[in-house]
Ligand code: 2AM
């Protein structure tokens with residue numbers, strides 16, 4: 640079976656298992672802080688995806704949020720970047736608005752992206768170069784927008800923070816409005832659908848955005864860090880995903896003048 644079809648089947652079956660596991664009581668633990676949660680379902684889903692990949696493609700590498708491949712440096716061959724549940728807080732508190740996110744790279748280049756909105760049973764997917772789809776419907780090429788007529792995606796928690804607050808507030812202020820969905824993967828595919836014109840956040844891990852970014856790029860959208868630099872799959876980064884015109888407007892009119900602060904912030908958070 641072709642790798643793309645295998646991956647598509649795997650993400651759908653993983654979602655099926657998530658829906659079944661939700662019938663039982665969740666086992667919830669905290670990770671880095673009291674608001675950073677992980678559940679037995681996050682772990683079991685990543686293990687299931689990992690095991691299926693390794694049974695079928697023993698030579699493939701896997702980077703997953705819940706523990707697989709965090710020390711991976713060599714990205715040769717096929718690398719799967721996996722978030723078993725993106726939007727764990729939504730999963731725990733709302734039992735919806737979360738996704739399984741997978742990006743597959745071949746020799747460092749994007750090959751295929753999947754974001755599965757599990758409770759709505761909507762699979763966003765792309766085999767890079769062959770178009771992006773919402774289930775069986777092709778997504779349209781993105782239309783450019785300007786900030787003043789755009790709805791942007793941004794988590795309001797960032798607006799209260801001492802460094803990022805003053806940088807993000809003018810962007811929110813000048814936008815038509817702002818929304819927060821709580822799953823980066825779903826926010827990025829909302830940009831790919833044109834429902835959000837941009838999505839910004841000071842810190843994401845590659846598994847949060849790998850699949851979504853491939854889908855966004857496929858419809859002509861642009862994703863970089865807040866300094867306008869290319870994203871890499873082995874490191875966390877700051878994120879702006881948007882249609883190209885809005886991406887460049889936000890960088891040049893709102894972020895460029897904070898370049899030194901953002902660089903300092905990056906150095907502290909990501910070590911570069
Ligand atoms: P998660 O649910 O997989 O942890 C919430 O605004 C979004 O940001 C979710 O996609 C969440 O992913 C992600 N997120 C939350 N805390 C994060 C952190 N400390 N670093 C990177 N991503 C984070």
Ligand code: CA
Nearest residue numbers: 704722724725
């Ligand atoms: Ca996760």
